[in-house]
Amino acid sequence: xxxAAQKAHAAPESRGTPLIEMRDMSIAFGGIKAVDHxxxxxxxxxxxxxxxxxxxxxxxxxxxLSGAYRRDHGQIFxxxxxxxxxxxxxxxxxxxxxxxxxxxxxxxxxxxANLYLGRELKTRFGTLDDVAMEAECRKVMHRxxxxxxxxxxxxxxxxxxxxxxxxxxxxxHFNARILIMDEPTAALGxxxxxxxxxxxxxxxxxxxxxxxxxxxLHDVFDLADRLAVMKNGKVVGTAKTSDVDHDEVLGxxxxxxxxxxxxxxxxxxxxxx
Amino acid sequence: MNSYPWPFKLIENYxxxxxxxxxxxxxxxxxxxxxxxxxxxxxxxxxxxYYTGYSVPVIVALTVGLAMTFIATRxxxxxxxxxxxxxxxxxxxxxxxxKMMIVKVFALMGALVGISSIISSARLxxxxxxxxxxxxxxxxxxxxxxxxxxxxxxxxxxxxxxxxLLMQSIISGMSLLNLxxxxxxxxxxxxxxxxxxxxxxxxxxxx
Ligand SMILES: Nc1ncnc2c1ncn2[C@@H]1O[C@H](COP(=O)(O)OP(=O)(O)OP(=O)(O)O)[C@@H](O)[C@H]1O
Ligand SMILES: [Mg+2]
Numbered sequence: 248x249x250x251a252a253q254k255a256h257a258a259p260e261s262r263g264t265p266l267i268e269m270r271d272m273s274i275a276f277g278g279i280k281a282v283d284h285x286x287x288x289x290x291x292x293x294x295x296x297x298x299x300x301x302x303x304x305x306x307x308x309x310x311x312l313s314g315a316y317r318r319d320h321g322q323i324f325x326x327x328x329x330x331x332x333x334x335x336x337x338x339x340x341x342x343x344x345x346x347x348x349x350x351x352x353x354x355x356x357x358x359x360a361n362l363y364l365g366r367e368l369k370t371r372f373g374t375l376d377d378v379a380m381e382a383e384c385r386k387v388m389h390r391x392x393x394x395x396x397x398x399x400x401x402x403x404x405x406x407x408x409x410x411x412x413x414x415x416x417x418x419x420h421f422n423a424r425i426l427i428m429d430e431p432t433a434a435l436g437x438x439x440x441x442x443x444x445x446x447x448x449x450x451x452x453x454x455x456x457x458x459x460x461x462x463x464l465h466d467v468f469d470l471a472d473r474l475a476v477m478k479n480g481k482v483v484g485t486a487k488t489s490d491v492d493h494d495e496v497l498g499x500x501x502x503x504x505x506x507x508x509x510x511x512x513x514x515x516x517x518x519x520x
Numbered sequence: 521m522n523s524y525p526w527p528f529k530l531i532e533n534y535x536x537x538x539x540x541x542x543x544x545x546x547x548x549x550x551x552x553x554x555x556x557x558x559x560x561x562x563x564x565x566x567x568x569x570y571y572t573g574y575s576v577p578v579i580v581a582l583t584v585g586l587a588m589t590f591i592a593t594r595x596x597x598x599x600x601x602x603x604x605x606x607x608x609x610x611x612x613x614x615x616x617x618x619k620m621m622i623v624k625v626f627a628l629m630g631a632l633v634g635i636s637s638i639i640s641s642a643r644l645x646x647x648x649x650x651x652x653x654x655x656x657x658x659x660x661x662x663x664x665x666x667x668x669x670x671x672x673x674x675x676x677x678x679x680x681x682x683x684x685l686l687m688q689s690i691i692s693g694m695s696l697l698n699l700x701x702x703x704x705x706x707x708x709x710x711x712x713x714x715x716x717x718x719x720x721x722x723x724x725x726x727x
Contacts, residue, residue: 355606355673365615374594
């Protein structure tokens with residue numbers, strides 16, 4: 248990660264209204280409380296790392312924000328105003344773009360079709376403008392994965408990392424205000440991962456708020472301004488990355504122990520017992 | 521279109537029966553006169569050619585085929601149909617109103633069935649409530665033979681039309697062979713099963 252200067256560009260000290268505030272979110276699948284009264288917020292130009300064990304409820308929490316799931320309980324505020332997000336279209340209309348852990352690509356169509364799925368470029372006759380879409384797709388893919396050539400293939404035939412690049416391209420291409428990245432680099436090679444890191448710093452500098460879900464502590468410490476740890480659907484605590492160290496965060500993830508530098512949530516060990 | 525020259529022997533018999541002078545044919549390139557034979561129009565350039573006229577259902581089928589190909593490949597609607605067939609959850613997450621799309625697809629199918637039922641009832645000059653019963657089996661077989669995947673997201677209009685041609689050839693051929701209806705149904709069923717089996721085999725190979 249070359250650009251150390253940008254790391255100094257942390258979230259503004261004077262906290263105004265958060266870009267996003269998810270207050271007291273709950274959702275249950277049958278008997279499983281996947282997310283249990285979780286509260287997280289995100290400021291403009293900030294990267295918020297979301298950490299937690301497998302099945303902690305990270306993906307479920309952000310899927311509520313992206314409109315994939317309907318919450319059972321809780322409120323979502325954008326710039327202090329309550330919003331209703333009932334489906335992915337609502338979220339997109341609010342400028343929320345998501346890279347899903349499962350990528351959520353239509354496997355049988357090509358990269359450009361996936362990039363523009365749901366908001367195709369059209370000619371003046373209202374038909375698909377495939378030429379323009381492919382040209383744009385080449386541009387944005389070049390930024391993420393310069394080795395990518397297979398524009399005509401259905402994405403089913405692409406490698407895992409190439410598919411992930413397509414999913415990232417789709418999220419960053421439409422001037423999002425809020426970007427949700429659910430393990431965006433899980434399948435990427437070192438060069439592509441570094442490129443996504445650079446991209447996150449660029450987007451952050453543009454004032455976009457980013458939720459970054461990752462199991463890689465180094466990535467989170469490198470990219471995130473704050474982090475929130477979840478355990479069994481509950482938020483263990485939130486902390487500035489500068490106020491905690493690796494071991495403390497590991498303790499939060501594994502044992503649910505909230506260190507002094509962090510603000511404890513309902514899932515913190517002392518409160519849980 | 522459906523207008524083709526009659527087979528040579530047939531036209532000869534026809535000409536004899538109707539007292540049409542048989543022109544010199546290819547040896548007589550200037551003989552492109554139009555002869556009147558009985559009430560039918562007969563052209564006699566390269567031998568006798570009897571035009572049977574245009575078959576409206578064929579024209580309708582080709583028009584519908586072209587229109588549907590346009591819709592499937594050139595419009596956002598068609599793109600969404602393929603995308604939903606490939607991965608419905610992803611399409612929903614991408615912001616497509618999949619429920620509405622499915623309603624629209626059913627409506628479109630209803631319209632197409634309407635066209636085909638107009639043709640059917642016009643052809644029979646009668647309509648019953650059972651008109652087109654069991655056609656759904658032929659339609660599915662035709663689509664699958666034409667390369668449409670039962671798993672969804674793959675297929676073309678012209679493929680389905682070629683499949684329909686093949687299915688209809690088999691059915692008409694069996695009728696011409698005087699095969700009992702029961703056996704015809706068996707053959708259609710077997711063709712359908714083979715098509716589905718090949719489809720499964722193919723999609724397993726792809727994944
Ligand atoms: N659609 C669903 N139906 C039923 N249960 C679900 C569903 N989605 C998630 N869950 C359950 O909710 C819990 C939280 O899952 P979630 O995917 O949010 O975990 P995660 O924190 O993203 O984990 P990972 O790090 O493995 O991605 C799990 O116990 C999971 O089994
Ligand atoms: Mg997850």
